[in-house]
Amino acid sequence: MLQIRVIAPAELTESVLELCRHTPGVAHVVVHRGAAVEPAGDLVAVDVARESADRMVGRLKALGLTDDGAITLEALGTVLSKAGFRADDEAEGDGADAVLWDELLARTREESSLSVTFLAFLCIARLLAAVGVLTDSAVTVVGAMVVGPEFGPLAALAVALVRRRAALARRAAAALLIGFPLAMVLTGVATLGFEALGWVALTSTRNLEQVDFIFQVGPFSFVVALLAGAAGMLSLVSAKSAALVGVFISVTTVPAAGFAVVAATVGDWDIAAYSVLQLMVNLIGIVAAGVVVLAAHRRLHDA
Incomplete structure (x- = not known):
């Protein structure tokens, strides 16, 4: 799995969370209100199956977060969680075949x-x-x-x-x-x-x-x-x-x-x-x- 961290302006945070709720392969959503200083905003961290990550990043970019916030990706090692296993099962395809453009x-x-x-x-x-x-x-x-x-x-x-x-x-x-x-x-x-x-x-x-x-x-x-x-x-x-x-x-x-x-x-x-x-x-x-x-x-x- 990958962790996607998003710095979002406060007015876009709910849109980011809504996107997380409706994207298959997403688990472990964490929100830190007002934690980001530069750029200012909320910090949202979410774990996502590799095969869903490219779609997720594309939708986050469509919200304009690369202009008014930030999107970072980090590969995760071992993830032990029923929610994580469920997210892997929900995601379409195989993580080894997924391309993160x-x-x-x-x-x-x-x-x-x-x-x-x-x-x-x-x-x-x-x-x-x-x-x-x-x-x-x-x-x-x-x-x-x-x-x-x-x-x-x-x-x-x-x-x-x-x-x-x-x-x-x-x-x-x-x-x-x-x-x-x-x-x-x-x-x-x-x-x-x-x-x-x-x-x-x-x-x-x-x-x-x-x-x-x-x-x-x-x-x-x-x-x-x-x-x-x-x-x-x-x-x-x-x-x-x-x-x-x-x-x-x-x-x-x-x-x-x-x-x-x-x-x-x-x-x-x-x-x-x-x-x-x-x-x-x-x-x-x-x-x-x-x-x-x-x-x-x-x-x-x-x-």
């Missing part, structure tokens, strides 16, 4: 921000990928996959396309279009530094055996990207974040970018081109799958 928009907006932290993780992931290529170490490449933060902007692009949010699309595109080239330039400088120091003596990427899968583009490259994108989006909408680790390990966005840089430094321009193609295939596949998953959820929700 406002929560999803907020999460993807935050994770697609071109922040210092995002750039740091992206650069670290690219450097790990480059080291994995330079040392022909598949384990290091897998580590780079896990560290890479690029799924956030890709998920945000999918959400923006389905919900038609131009601002979110621009934010996600900026994170990708600025972050990727910047991280690749830094990786190139570091790679040249490693070679100048004599730490590596790589003269060609054509003889690598453990990591050559990175630049080998084939039909399964797109299939894997689609499956990974679908799994990633399902993990976001169902709040099952553990599945994201498998998503990160299954796609080769970070390794492809790192491989392209290393190949370019040794003059293997065809390999670098194949790596960039692999990168694009993965990016497009992940976003496309995310759009399909969200569109299916939206159709089911509106049906």
Whole structure:
């Protein structure tokens, strides 16, 4: 279940309570009159089944509470109450299949921000990928996959396309279009530094055996990207974040970018081109799958 807390102007409190009474899946309604200071008003807290939360939030927004008050959502752990069990039974559908669109928009907006932290993780992931290529170490490449933060902007692009949010699309595109080239330039400088120091003596990427899968583009490259994108989006909408680790390990966005840089430094321009193609295939596949998953959820929700 989720807890929805509402700060409502005094004149809207009864409308909020009436909404709670007539929405299936609602339990444990608490009112604190005059408790809110900024913005001023009453505080209403209500527990609601996840499958009813999106409808509830939509109706609260229709009352104008985002302008004159506030709406916050918080996931609850274990809820022991007959009223809570009854609310779960009354709610239509399954909580694992419910999409909270406002929560999803907020999460993807935050994770697609071109922040210092995002750039740091992206650069670290690219450097790990480059080291994995330079040392022909598949384990290091897998580590780079896990560290890479690029799924956030890709998920945000999918959400923006389905919900038609131009601002979110621009934010996600900026994170990708600025972050990727910047991280690749830094990786190139570091790679040249490693070679100048004599730490590596790589003269060609054509003889690598453990990591050559990175630049080998084939039909399964797109299939894997689609499956990974679908799994990633399902993990976001169902709040099952553990599945994201498998998503990160299954796609080769970070390794492809790192491989392209290393190949370019040794003059293997065809390999670098194949790596960039692999990168694009993965990016497009992940976003496309995310759009399909969200569109299916939206159709089911509106049906």
